[in-house]
Amino acid sequence: MIHTLTLNPSVDYIVELEEIKVGGLNRMQNDTKFPGGKGINVSRVLNRMDVKSKALGFVGGFTGDYIADYLKNENIDTDFVPVAEDTRINVKIKTGTETEINAKGPAILKENLQDLKTKIGRLSDGDLLVLAGSIPSTLPETTYEELVKICSENGAAFVVDAEGELLKKVIPYKPFLIKPNHHELGEIFDTEFTAAEEVIPYGQKLVDMGAQNVIVSLAGKGAVLVTDENAYIASVPQGEVKSSVGAGDSMVAGFLAAFEQYRDIEKAFQYSVASGSATAFSLGLCTKEKAEGLLSQVSITKISLKGEN
Ligand SMILES: Nc1ncnc2c1ncn2[C@@H]1O[C@H](COP(=O)(O)OP(=O)(O)OP(=O)(O)O)[C@@H](O)[C@H]1O
Ligand SMILES: O=P(O)(O)OC[C@@]1(O)O[C@H](CO)[C@@H](O)[C@@H]1O
Numbered sequence: 001m002i003h004t005l006t007l008n009p010s011v012d013y014i015v016e017l018e019e020i021k022v023g024g025l026n027r028m029q030n031d032t033k034f035p036g037g038k039g040i041n042v043s044r045v046l047n048r049m050d051v052k053s054k055a056l057g058f059v060g061g062f063t064g065d066y067i068a069d070y071l072k073n074e075n076i077d078t079d080f081v082p083v084a085e086d087t088r089i090n091v092k093i094k095t096g097t098e099t100e101i102n103a104k105g106p107a108i109l110k111e112n113l114q115d116l117k118t119k120i121g122r123l124s125d126g127d128l129l130v131l132a133g134s135i136p137s138t139l140p141e142t143t144y145e146e147l148v149k150i151c152s153e154n155g156a157a158f159v160v161d162a163e164g165e166l167l168k169k170v171i172p173y174k175p176f177l178i179k180p181n182h183h184e185l186g187e188i189f190d191t192e193f194t195a196a197e198e199v200i201p202y203g204q205k206l207v208d209m210g211a212q213n214v215i216v217s218l219a220g221k222g223a224v225l226v227t228d229e230n231a232y233i234a235s236v237p238q239g240e241v242k243s244s245v246g247a248g249d250s251m252v253a254g255f256l257a258a259f260e261q262y263r264d265i266e267k268a269f270q271y272s273v274a275s276g277s278a279t280a281f282s283l284g285l286c287t288k289e290k291a292e293g294l295l296s297q298v299s300i301t302k303i304s305l306k307g308e309n
Helices: 038-048 061-073 110-120 143-153 164-173 182-189 196-209 247-262 265-280 288-297
Strands: 002-006 010-016 030-036 053-059 088-094 098-101 128-132 157-161 214-217 223-226 230-234 300-304
Touching: 002 038, 002 110, 010 061, 030 038, 030 061, 038 053, 038 061, 038 128, 038 247, 053 061, 053 110, 110 143, 128 143, 128 247, 143 157, 143 164, 157 164, 157 247, 164 182, 164 196, 182 196, 182 214, 196 214, 196 223, 196 230, 214 247, 214 265, 223 265, 230 265, 247 265, 265 288, 265 300
Parallel strands: 002 053, 002 128, 010 088, 128 157
Antiparallel strands: 010 030, 088 098, 214 223, 223 230, 230 300
């Protein structure tokens, strides 16, 4: 079964206003709130795609209760570790552009982490854990490494969506999928990308380091999947971006949902990109119908990396 892990969940508070006057009183035109955090978003999109998952992580206080209740109402299984302080509230400001203010989050105690490790230690062959998002500052930076080590010792597969060094450190444990965006990939290799093709050699380096599938998203400029044998370049659908919060997480969920159904990497990648764009074109996360409605606009070019087409 798929499990998702969000070490630092959030209530995402999305506010819309024409412009922000720094230092002045601003009144918003609209506001919405959603349960957030990358793993939780993956669970919610999987659920909309009729794939069961269980959400793990740390939740606390009234904001933690809001998340747990919301997921329960959506019929998503959870097995959270309770913590003493409130789960954070992340503010997403939508003016002409998107500005995010992500909070630090509650303190996680040693015994909280131990409880989580016990839960993760129960995963085995046939299970897959999605580790997504930042690591709270009160936890050791090595937390992802420690957790994926437990997975690999017990035969559970895992996917990681995290930034820079956190991501780099888990690659030798052979993740099934990693999904850096082009900024995160650039940070790892100290370079910058302007077009999808430029990403391929760097995706290959991550495959050589141990990743089985590497998806690199370039927002509106396309996306790339690199495997041991091939690279695939995807176009992204045209549309009005309403909120890109959770677009990357929807790519992970779309990939896993389609791979579970078709066992076909190329199809899973097409579904992944359609899901990412469907979320970008929504306020909130995509539905299955919206993602499937964009599939025909995602064309994939396959490039053999083994010298044949
Ligand atoms: N302008 C856009 N037009 C169409 N699709 C888009 C646009 N921006 C983002 N997307 C969709 O969202 C996916 C993920 O976008 P991006 O590269 O910004 O990833 P990310 O930074 O991980 O996302 P997030 O905003 O969730 O952190 C893209 O691959 C694409 O499918
Ligand atoms: O602070 P982190 O853990 O890096 O990211 C958290 C977050 O920005 O990521 C999700 C979108 O991907 C949001 O739901 C959430 O607020």
